[in-house]
Amino acid sequence: MEWLDAMRGFTMILVVAYHVAEFSFAESEKVSASLPFLVLFRMPLFFFVSGFLAYKATWIWTPQSFASLTWKKLKVQVLPAVVFLCVFLVLKGRFPFFESLGKALQSPTKGGYWFTWVLLQMFLIYYVVAATFQRWGKKVENVAIVVLWVVMLLAYISLYMPRTLGKWYETDWMMYSSFYETLKFMHFFVLGNLVHRHWKGVQRLFDAGWFLPVLVVLAFFCCADIFKWHTMKLEWTNVPKTLAMYTLMLIVVMFFRYYQEHFTRQTRVGRGLQYIGVRTLDVYLLHFILLPKLPEVGKWLDSHHPNFVVDIVLAVGVALVVIAFCLLFSNILRMSPFLKENLFGRKETLKSPKD
Numbered sequence: 001m002e003w004l005d006a007m008r009g010f011t012m013i014l015v016v017a018y019h020v021a022e023f024s025f026a027e028s029e030k031v032s033a034s035l036p037f038l039v040l041f042r043m044p045l046f047f048f049v050s051g052f053l054a055y056k057a058t059w060i061w062t063p064q065s066f067a068s069l070t071w072k073k074l075k076v077q078v079l080p081a082v083v084f085l086c087v088f089l090v091l092k093g094r095f096p097f098f099e100s101l102g103k104a105l106q107s108p109t110k111g112g113y114w115f116t117w118v119l120l121q122m123f124l125i126y127y128v129v130a131a132t133f134q135r136w137g138k139k140v141e142n143v144a145i146v147v148l149w150v151v152m153l154l155a156y157i158s159l160y161m162p163r164t165l166g167k168w169y170e171t172d173w174m175m176y177s178s179f180y181e182t183l184k185f186m187h188f189f190v191l192g193n194l195v196h197r198h199w200k201g202v203q204r205l206f207d208a209g210w211f212l213p214v215l216v217v218l219a220f221f222c223c224a225d226i227f228k229w230h231t232m233k234l235e236w237t238n239v240p241k242t243l244a245m246y247t248l249m250l251i252v253v254m255f256f257r258y259y260q261e262h263f264t265r266q267t268r269v270g271r272g273l274q275y276i277g278v279r280t281l282d283v284y285l286l287h288f289i290l291l292p293k294l295p296e297v298g299k300w301l302d303s304h305h306p307n308f309v310v311d312i313v314l315a316v317g318v319a320l321v322v323i324a325f326c327l328l329f330s331n332i333l334r335m336s337p338f339l340k341e342n343l344f345g346r347k348e349t350l351k352s353p354k355d
Contacts, residue, residue, distance in 0.1 A: 145193060148190050
């Protein structure tokens with residue numbers, strides 16, 4: 001599915017654009033015209049795609065396959081993030097290195113490098129559930145994944161009900177392990193997995209004449225409540241936010257699938273987005289180091305608030321420049337087979353000799 005790689009590249013652009021607006025322009029979500037909107041679906045999309053790709057219909061779980069896949073994920077998801085976090089703290093840390101490292105590890109977001117560690121936890125939870133129930137057949141395994149989605153959705157909801165359940169998640173373990181972030185986003189990962197498992201039926205739903213209008217109406221009213229009306233109070237404010245995240249995410253998926261002929265390798269846009277899409281790990285690891293400091297742009301945007309189009313254009317424009325430099329440095333590092341494998345999880349492939 002070429003459009004899936006293109007969508008992954010599009011999502012990576014949104015991630016970098018969000019960080020440009022937040023860190024380069026020094027905008028806050030309360031003032032920015034783009035940040036609150038981008039945050040609704042950028043990470044849900046990433047985890048949705050990760051869960052979608054995690055399902056392999058022909059994969060047979062054995063102790064050997066489980067161990068090999070787990071070891072592969074451990075190498076790809078942990079070592080690169082630790083290395084680039086240390087590089088980032090050396091170059092941009094505000095405190096002495098070990099103090100900055102301690103603060104980063106104590107935070108659930110790990111100085112920005114939380115994504116790969118959290119994604120590893122999602123993969124491992126999914127592997128355990130899929131491997132455990134596969135022995136009873138595909139139907140039982142599918143039911144187990146549905147139950148996992150419900151459990152993860154309930155866990156996510158519990159994070160936003162401190163008055164009812166208390167702040168049970170505010171423990172050192174939850175922060176150091178980043179499991180707090182895992183509970184926030186894993187239901188999107190599992191949903192992507194379920195969508196892939198039932199792809200034919202989901203495509204029929206996407207093509208139903210009523211489905212997109214319902215999504216658009218729900219997304220509009222939920223966003224209106226989030227940004228304008230504020231009718232929901234306390235923990236109930238997360239209801240329209242969650243619905244907005246789901247509806248906007250599905251609208252983006254439907255868009256890329258519907259216009260998939262525009263995102264093939266035969267088109268410039270398709271080639272560009274796919275290239276970014278297959279290098280998302282490289283861009284993610286490098287872009288924090290390369291983000292420029294442009295607070296004057298943020299001040300100008302604040303003084304001309306709200307201006308959604310200009311805000312998005314400036315953030316995406318700078319993001320594309322940052323991504324170009326990320327890909328340049330990535331290609332330089334990938335010249336070394338050792339760095340290519342250990343930093344980006346790609347083994348050297350044998351090339352035929354040229355005349």
